Amino acid sequence: MTPGRRQAGLVRLLGRPVLWVGALFLVLTFTMDRIAPHLGFLFPPGTRLVYSRASFPELVASHAMLTGLASLVAIVVGLAAGVFATRPAGRDYAATLEMLTAVAQTFPPVAVLALAVPAMGYGAAPTVLALVLYGVLPVMGGVVAGLRSVPAPVLDAADGTGFSAAGKLWRIELPLAAPIILAGVRTSVTIGIGTATIGSTVGALTLGSPIIDGLSGSNPSYVLQGTVLVALFAVTVDLAFGELEALYHPRR
Amino acid sequence: MSALRSALSSRSGPPALALPVLLAAFGLAAALLGGFVVIAPNRLLSGTPLGLWAAAGPAGTAAVLAPLTAMAGLGLARDFALRHMLLGLAAGALMLASTGIAGHAAMVHGADAGPLTRVSLGAGFWCLLAAGFFTLADAVERARTLAQKAVPVLATAAGLFALAAGGALSELSLAREFSVRQHAYLNELFRHLELTGAGLVVAVAVGAAIGFMAYRRPRRAGAAFAALDIVQTIPSIALFALLIGPLTTLTALAPALRGLGIGGIGPFPAIVALALYGLLPVARGVHAGLSGVPRAAVDAARGMGMTGRQIFTSTMVPLALPTFFQTLRITLVQLIGLATLAALIGAGGLGTFIFQGLGQTASDLVLLGALSAIGLALLADLSLRGVALALFRRPAT
Structure with missing residues (x-):
């Protein structure tokens, strides 16, 4: 590797927006309580400037935990449902599953979240449930679309070379479907981060908490802090998935 | 047979x-x-x-x-x-x-x-x-x-x-929550429809222009869609809240705007946020619709001696319409759901009942708001599917 090429690699790495947005997100997470006291000029006099119910690293950790846990469950369930809908045994139900997915997509996230409260009470539990319910759909959609995109000749070739059904699924179909499945997971996680933010209206501790507390207590400083961090968080995660997806596409 | x-x-x-x-x-x-x-x-x-x-x-x-x-x-x-x-x-x-x-x-x-x-x-x-x-x-x-x-x-x-x-069903708690606030319910329902409708109109006007430009200048399409992608990525609640600051500053600098109903909280920022959310699907739909018009159809139109404008209005637009209509349906359903958040910034809508109910721990009030929002979204989805079926003689996907 020549110095010139190494430099080009470094430039390419530094040119990645995910690095910059992610760095900004991390720096702001840990310095928000020191920056906020200096923002008084933005807001009406007398506004309490520093959000004190929880520290921002705590909020980020809790937000990430909720989203991560729910996404994990959503990916497992969505993968299972999507594989089922494309197997001979489940193909009969594919149309019904797809219709239910379309119907469920029309349910507003706030409504799903609010409906979970009477059943599960306030706090993290209804948020995780709503996140899972909402996250399964895009994953399943991606899995079904991905598995269906595998060309029939490839499947025939796999049959001809003596693959078992499970071997064919695991070693041929899923790897070929991976980019589309990944796109579904990306959508699911992005929606999850947004829904988790709304989760603070039912008492979950997330980056939405300063926003909700700020809106209900008319404190624009809290709103701004929560908003900036949660927007950076969502964009960082989305860009990171974009990098992951780019790995599947050969560079030109 | x-x-x-x-x-x-x-x-x-x-x-x-x-x-x-x-x-x-x-x-x-x-x-x-x-x-x-x-x-x-x-x-x-x-x-x-x-x-x-x-x-x-x-x-x-x-x-x-x-x-x-x-x-x-x-x-x-x-x-x-x-x-x-x-x-x-x-x-x-x-x-x-x-x-x-x-x-x-x-x-x-x-x-x-x-x-x-x-x-x-x-x-x-x-x-x-x-x-x-x-x-x-x-x-x-x-x-x-x-x-x-x-x-x-x-x-x-x-x-x-x-x-x-x-x-x-009148003695069920859900029905009683409705009957004690019938008047407010109708108000918030209409407000919900107003917010969604206004957001959709702005999103369609601006989004269609962006989609058209992206189709005409493919080199800029990537940048335009990347910017709209970021808007979609920002959690909805943050987008609503993000507008409060700039709009409040704006009305402080130009108080005359307040007379027009422009301000940091209330319906105006809600409509702006809804419109911003609708831009991406509308722009993508217009772009995909126009890009999907077969070259042969355009060539045939040119061969018949149509001018560029005629080709666009009588060949491309009709062929792109089904795709565009589908994105219109998806956008409308999405905006109906998002408009429930408008209540958080004082803009009203069906979300009012959801958040009131959550605040009072009155689960049937929550149910009233949530079921209404779901019903409205389902109704919009079904009726636009029906319209598409009647207009284009093929089911929406």
Whole structure:
């Protein structure tokens, strides 16, 4: 590797927006309580400037935990449902599953979240449930679309070379479907981060908490802090998935 | 013809259908084990569940068990022409019977215990309703003719409407939450429609322009869609809140704007946020629609001597319209859902009831707002699908 090429690699790495947005997100997470006291000029006099119910690293950790846990469950369930809908045994139900997915997509996230409260009470539990319910759909959609995109000749070739059904699924179909499945997971996680933010209206501790507390207590400083961090968080995660997806596409 | 029919029916698999049988078993378990209605001393306290037998007696229990039995029987029966329609009707009967019995139980048990007592729908009820709904959905998907698909759906919808309009459900807590705030409900419903409609109009006007530009100048398309992608990525609640600061500053600098209804909180920022959210799907739809027009059609139009403008208006637009219409439907449904958040920034809408209910821990008020938002979204989705079917003679995907 020549110095010139190494430099080009470094430039390419530094040119990645995910690095910059992610760095900004991390720096702001840990310095928000020191920056906020200096923002008084933005807001009406007398506004309490520093959000004190929880520290921002705590909020980020809790937000990430909720989203991560729910996404994990959503990916497992969505993968299972999507594989089922494309197997001979489940193909009969594919149309019904797809219709239910379309119907469920029309349910507003706030409504799903609010409906979970009477059943599960306030706090993290209804948020995780709503996140899972909402996250399964895009994953399943991606899995079904991905598995269906595998060309029939490839499947025939796999049959001809003596693959078992499970071997064919695991070693041929899923790897070929991976980019589309990944796109579904990306959508699911992005929606999850947004829904988790709304989760603070039912008492979950997330980056939405300063926003909700700020809106209900008319404190624009809290709103701004929560908003900036949660927007950076969502964009960082989305860009990171974009990098992951780019790995599947050969560079030109 | 009969050969075609038998070929079609063999596609729908083995004669026994597992799903209605499983759902009937699930419904039976829910009916026997779950609380059918919940009786609470007032609208805020949590209540005690009452099972189906205790709530509805032998007649009511039989009215729920009969459609469940029919569902299981039809699922196990050999295939015949009207099977899926009958399954759909049995599922609809289950939904109607459960709802009607819950309404009746509310009248009986609510009247016994004083005016503050609230009778809410229990987990067992919701499970029975879900079992009926899924069976109905599956039956509609499998039914072979449009009439066989439509009859169970229309019968169920008409039955539910008749139950509600006839006052059979009026003692349920959900209905009482509605009746004490009928006026406010209509106001917020109209506000919800206003916010969604205004957001959609702006999104379509600006989004269509962006989509058109992206089609004309493909080099800039990437950058435009990347920017809109970022807007979509920002959590909705943050986007609503993000607008408060700049708009408040704007009205502080130019107080005249306040006279136009522009400000940091209220309907204006909500409409802006909704419009921003709608930009990406609309722009993508226009771009995809125009890009999907076959070259051959454009060449043919040019060969007939059409001018550039004529080619655009009489060839490209009609061919791009179905795709555009589909994105319009998806965008509208999305905006109806997002508009529930407008209540958080003081703009009203159906979200008002959701957040009021969450604040008071009055779960039936939450239910009122949430079910209305879901119903509105479903109604918009179904009616635009119907319009698309009538306009373009092919079902929306």
